[in-house]
Amino acid sequence: MRVLGIETSCDETGIALYDSEAGLIADLLYSQIDLHQAYGGVVPELASRDHIRKCLPMIDQILKQTNTLPHQISAIAYTEGPGLIGALLVGASVAKSLALAWGIPAVGIHHMEGHLQATQMTETPPEYPFVALLVSGGHTQLMACEEPGTYQLLGESMDDAAGEAFDKVAKMLGLGYPGGPQVAKLALEGDPNRFTFPRPMTTKPGLNFSFSGLKTHTLNTLNRLGPPTAQDRADIARAFEDAVVDTIAIKCARALEQTGFSTLVVAGGVSANTRLRSALASLPLRQSIAINYPALKYCTDNGAMIAIAGLLRQSQWQLHDHAIVARPRWPMTELPGLTT
Ligand code: KG4
Numbered sequence: 157m158r159v160l161g162i163e164t165s166c167d168e169t170g171i172a173l174y175d176s177e178a179g180l181i182a183d184l185l186y187s188q189i190d191l192h193q194a195y196g197g198v199v200p201e202l203a204s205r206d207h208i209r210k211c212l213p214m215i216d217q218i219l220k221q222t223n224t225l226p227h228q229i230s231a232i233a234y235t236e237g238p239g240l241i242g243a244l245l246v247g248a249s250v251a252k253s254l255a256l257a258w259g260i261p262a263v264g265i266h267h268m269e270g271h272l273q274a275t276q277m278t279e280t281p282p283e284y285p286f287v288a289l290l291v292s293g294g295h296t297q298l299m300a301c302e303e304p305g306t307y308q309l310l311g312e313s314m315d316d317a318a319g320e321a322f323d324k325v326a327k328m329l330g331l332g333y334p335g336g337p338q339v340a341k342l343a344l345e346g347d348p349n350r351f352t353f354p355r356p357m358t359t360k361p362g363l364n365f366s367f368s369g370l371k372t373h374t375l376n377t378l379n380r381l382g383p384p385t386a387q388d389r390a391d392i393a394r395a396f397e398d399a400v401v402d403t404i405a406i407k408c409a410r411a412l413e414q415t416g417f418s419t420l421v422v423a424g425g426v427s428a429n430t431r432l433r434s435a436l437a438s439l440p441l442r443q444s445i446a447i448n449y450p451a452l453k454y455c456t457d458n459g460a461m462i463a464i465a466g467l468l469r470q471s472q473w474q475l476h477d478h479a480i481v482a483r484p485r486w487p488m489t490e491l492p493g494l495t496t
């Protein structure tokens with residue numbers, strides 16, 4: 157079976173063809189970063205318009221470059237949510253229209269399930285049950301996954317997502333958008349011993365997160381310094397990154413101990429962070445654990461992960477459902493099981 161994946165939830169148009177036997181056939185990614193850069197963040201209306209401009213030509217291109225005819229495609233998977241409503245609607249409309257025209261089923265995918273499924277494109281995909289750490293621009297969540305397609309929430313951020321905090325701190329430090337990779341790069345020059353920032357919500361039990369106080373702490377530290385030197389900015393980036401990474405690592409250790417699971421799957425844009433990966437690799441745990449990440453290229457948004465999730469959700473392929481649905485907010489725990 158061959159699935160066409162369409163990702164348009166935020167600022168990347170991702171189109172991919174994934175085959176259940178052969179794996180990834182092709183994927184195309186168009187990033188809108190240049191478009192949004194001048195505004196310091198994603199402008200939703202501009203994002204939707206750019207998806208409209210890119211989506212169909214990219215699908216056309218992927219079919220041509222792989223010599224694929226519509227009747228060779230088994231289904232179309234698109235991101236139904238969560239994300240920016242206008243951006244989601246573009247992907248949903250394109251997917252449903254093509255499914256109708258080609259007489260094939262379509263299936264709406266949860267973006268974060270897509271991120272998790274990106275680990276299928278690695279040599280050793282994760283084994284169930286596992287704890288999922290979902291860390292992106294919109295999510296910081298810990299989930300218990302006992303079997304494919306079911307998610308039990310263990311803890312989540314009460315305010316900013318980890319990626320969002322990285323993006324906001326990048327702005328404070330005068331860096332561009334998206335901020336995570338740039339803060340991480342600047343932190344490489346920073347002195348880890350100059351500042352120690354708080355590790356929010358780690359002294360009390362529980363698996364929830366909060367990054368908004370840490371963000372304010374970062375701003376206050378910056379303001380206290382007066383006009384910051386290049387070294388000041390690097391030291392602050394390092395202290396902030398260390399605090400976020402440490403906090404996430406502490407909560408992951410707790411989640412693994414609480415569930416007794418011995419596999420951790422990390423997905424979403426922030427899973428590309430090198431310091432997070434090394435902190436998780438040296439978690440002080442009683443049992444040995446396996447940690448799975450998507451390949452670096454597939455940590456951030458892409459169409460391949462949506463196509464793979466489309467295969468996972470084959471029991472929910474809809475042949476004649478022409479309603480166009482987008483869910484800007486969509487708790488992952490509401491996803492139906494795979495057999496329903
Ligand atoms: O998953 P993603 O591409 O889009 C969402 O679903 O949100 O994640 C994007 C987020 C951004 O906030 C970006 O700053 C962050 O992931 N990010 C990183 C790194 N690479 C991307 N944060 C920290 N370190 C990185 N290396």
Ligand code: ZN
Nearest residue numbers: 292425456457
């Ligand atoms: Zn994402």
